[in-house]
Amino acid sequence: MKPPYVPQIRLYQDWLREHRGLSFPDFESLRRWSVTDLDAFWRSLWDYEQMDSPTPFTAVLADDRMPGARWFPGAQVNYAQRVFRHVEAAHAAGMPAIVCENERGQVREFSWPELKRQVASLALALQDAGVQRGDRVAAYLPNVPETVVAFLACASVGAIWSVCAPDMGTRAVVDRFRQIEPRVLIAADGVHYAGKPLDRAGTIESLRAELPSVRTLVVLETPFAAHRVAADLRFADATARNDLRTAGFEPEWLPFDHPLWIVYSSGTTGLPKPIVHGHGGILLMAAAGGKHYDLGASYSANNFGERFHWYSSTGWVMWNCQIGGLLDGVTICLYDGSPSGPKEAPDWTVLWRFAARHRLTYFGAGAAFYANCMKAGVDLPACGDLTGIRALGATGSPLAEEVQRWGSAQFERLGTQDIWWSNISGGTDFCGAFIAGHRELPQVPGRMQCRQIGSAVEAWNEAGEPVVDEVGELVCTRPLPSMPLRLWGDTGNARYLSSYFDVYPGVWRHGDWLKILPDGSCVIFGRSDATINRHGLRMGTSEIYAAVEALPEVLDSMVIDLEYLGRDSRMILFVVLRPGHTLDAALTARIRDAIKTALSPRFLPDELIQAPEIPRTLSGKKQEVPIKKLFLGQPIERVVNRDAMANPQCLGWYVDQAAHSGCA
Numbered sequence: 001m002k003p004p005y006v007p008q009i010r011l012y013q014d015w016l017r018e019h020r021g022l023s024f025p026d027f028e029s030l031r032r033w034s035v036t037d038l039d040a041f042w043r044s045l046w047d048y049e050q051m052d053s054p055t056p057f058t059a060v061l062a063d064d065r066m067p068g069a070r071w072f073p074g075a076q077v078n079y080a081q082r083v084f085r086h087v088e089a090a091h092a093a094g095m096p097a098i099v100c101e102n103e104r105g106q107v108r109e110f111s112w113p114e115l116k117r118q119v120a121s122l123a124l125a126l127q128d129a130g131v132q133r134g135d136r137v138a139a140y141l142p143n144v145p146e147t148v149v150a151f152l153a154c155a156s157v158g159a160i161w162s163v164c165a166p167d168m169g170t171r172a173v174v175d176r177f178r179q180i181e182p183r184v185l186i187a188a189d190g191v192h193y194a195g196k197p198l199d200r201a202g203t204i205e206s207l208r209a210e211l212p213s214v215r216t217l218v219v220l221e222t223p224f225a226a227h228r229v230a231a232d233l234r235f236a237d238a239t240a241r242n243d244l245r246t247a248g249f250e251p252e253w254l255p256f257d258h259p260l261w262i263v264y265s266s267g268t269t270g271l272p273k274p275i276v277h278g279h280g281g282i283l284l285m286a287a288a289g290g291k292h293y294d295l296g297a298s299y300s301a302n303n304f305g306e307r308f309h310w311y312s313s314t315g316w317v318m319w320n321c322q323i324g325g326l327l328d329g330v331t332i333c334l335y336d337g338s339p340s341g342p343k344e345a346p347d348w349t350v351l352w353r354f355a356a357r358h359r360l361t362y363f364g365a366g367a368a369f370y371a372n373c374m375k376a377g378v379d380l381p382a383c384g385d386l387t388g389i390r391a392l393g394a395t396g397s398p399l400a401e402e403v404q405r406w407g408s409a410q411f412e413r414l415g416t417q418d419i420w421w422s423n424i425s426g427g428t429d430f431c432g433a434f435i436a437g438h439r440e441l442p443q444v445p446g447r448m449q450c451r452q453i454g455s456a457v458e459a460w461n462e463a464g465e466p467v468v469d470e471v472g473e474l475v476c477t478r479p480l481p482s483m484p485l486r487l488w489g490d491t492g493n494a495r496y497l498s499s500y501f502d503v504y505p506g507v508w509r510h511g512d513w514l515k516i517l518p519d520g521s522c523v524i525f526g527r528s529d530a531t532i533n534r535h536g537l538r539m540g541t542s543e544i545y546a547a548v549e550a551l552p553e554v555l556d557s558m559v560i561d562l563e564y565l566g567r568d569s570r571m572i573l574f575v576v577l578r579p580g581h582t583l584d585a586a587l588t589a590r591i592r593d594a595i596k597t598a599l600s601p602r603f604l605p606d607e608l609i610q611a612p613e614i615p616r617t618l619s620g621k622k623q624e625v626p627i628k629k630l631f632l633g634q635p636i637e638r639v640v641n642r643d644a645m646a647n648p649q650c651l652g653w654y655v656d657q658a659a660h661s662g663c664a
Contacts, residue, residue: 007439009291009453015048027438027450028520035456035478038064042071042454042481045287053077054253061479066506067496069479076253077280079260079327080119080156084251086329087112095305095331098145099358103192103337107358110145115152120249121241122153125233129216131184133158133254136262138182138214140173140200140207142166142191143314144336146220146235148323150186155260155279156251159184162262162274165315166191166200169598172543173203174210176264179274180488181213186235190224195342197224204229256280262488263317265428265531265538272540273499274488277431285432285482286324288454292436293422294391295362296328306330310364310393311339311351316537317428318364318395333358339369348376349383356384364393364422368569371403380410387414393422395433397533397569398524401446408445423448425524427510428538429500430482434474434510435522447521455480459514464504467516471525474514475507483508530624532561534569534602541624547598548573548591553581556614559605560628572631572661573605576614583610609657613650620646631658 016022024030034041039060057075091112098110141147154161164173189201219231257278264272308325312318325332341347411419422437436452451457459472513525556576615623626640642648
């Protein structure tokens, strides 16, 4: 018989009462304390999580400012070391570290000792190849255990990890990796996705040619490549070592703020932003977020019965979240493939059947996935035994009320009366959640339950004042340990400042519309800037323009994403064509192919419209945000200053288009 269920956040509050003498009457009191007494809160997490350091830290928050906050100076940590502290106990409990299944039905399990051995083997191989602390290792890999091994190996030796998914076009990958000048490239020569084998051998060769900094190429060989790439090292060989060196290998102690990985978040102009996060900041943010995820819930005396899955490609920050489950000693369950099967015959039961086969307890996906399941009429009881699932995670875009109600009703049919929706909203930028779930707070479909502890999140109006029960800009008024250390190659922090602190100096502006309800629950109303957010994956509009405007027929273009309050993302691409050309079926297909090839099929527009002009400011900037607001129903007089425009005469055409779009 299982012991009584105790949520992680309650266990933490019990610890605060016993060890700190702190008692909070409700969650809001705990949250307010966590964002006002930063030293006490983050020190409590350090102690509660039993963080180790061979050297003492001199302060919790040495510099309380944004940007430039300094956390735990003097402390030493390592992400991989935190993972491997679970090896003996989790293995003794009979729980694997990783379960992975691919589209062809092949299942692999990695035990905790085997994961550690392979990580040690690859880490030593990287060191033998000359990799040192601070060197960048770029990966072009799918959602497979080898990618986890590669990441942990890099973390172990202080190399800086960066990954792109193999569904991204060559140019998009180069635009990211070239900025960070990687010393090593680890790449898969093929993938199997949406029912088809995809050869990536040629892409690897193109990447190496475009990345002159690469000294060592490690290739993960698959059955899907037409030819073998001339590699410096085969992944299989690099992870095959099993000797005294691997047995005695331990991750290196690193300074708290030593870089862990570089992730990418696209703005509206320029190349994708290469965001650097540190080991310590990510570990502490994972500790705070873990209380809200309720991962590793105490059904038993330990936490080793959890099977955690969050569907993601390696190019989405939720892959980092999925791997973070290892920090809690739980089994992470990876699905290598499309969540909807072949494009010719979509099947939205794929992940649910995967969940049933592997007895998942925690199932996460993008909000769009659940919406597609509802529209497809998925019958969950017909997918197998899903009664082990106790939590459903959703992020990437707002989860519509009707979709959440549909999912809850499906689980009621399974006999689960209290399925918990852990709806979250955060960002790649700080690799965490601002808005999160809470296992013991009321659930209201269409809302997220609360702001995360440690995150001083507010909604601000145009005057920079906090508001409740009104839509405002999502801001964070106090530092977080996982805020970027810097943007790679950003001289003088200029791009960092302009990206997050241009509107409110010293206050993080995230780029989302937020409403905080009087009961503390929250609603995200989509992006307040022009970044395209397709089911959780962000792409800068400039990257789409580069692909589209390379076509000789296209003079100019503008894209807007009308994701809003739980609606499906609807992306409209306006194109201005050279005289004599019209947007016929052939040109439409060429534009779509250009985006698909250069970027990803995820960023194909839902609608293409031929426009007479693209509205621009006097300085030449495209008016993406005003036109987006117009299409979302705001009057033109409130969204644009005609006097600041180079071509205000074109606005009438857009007003007519918005009126007939059915978007508002």
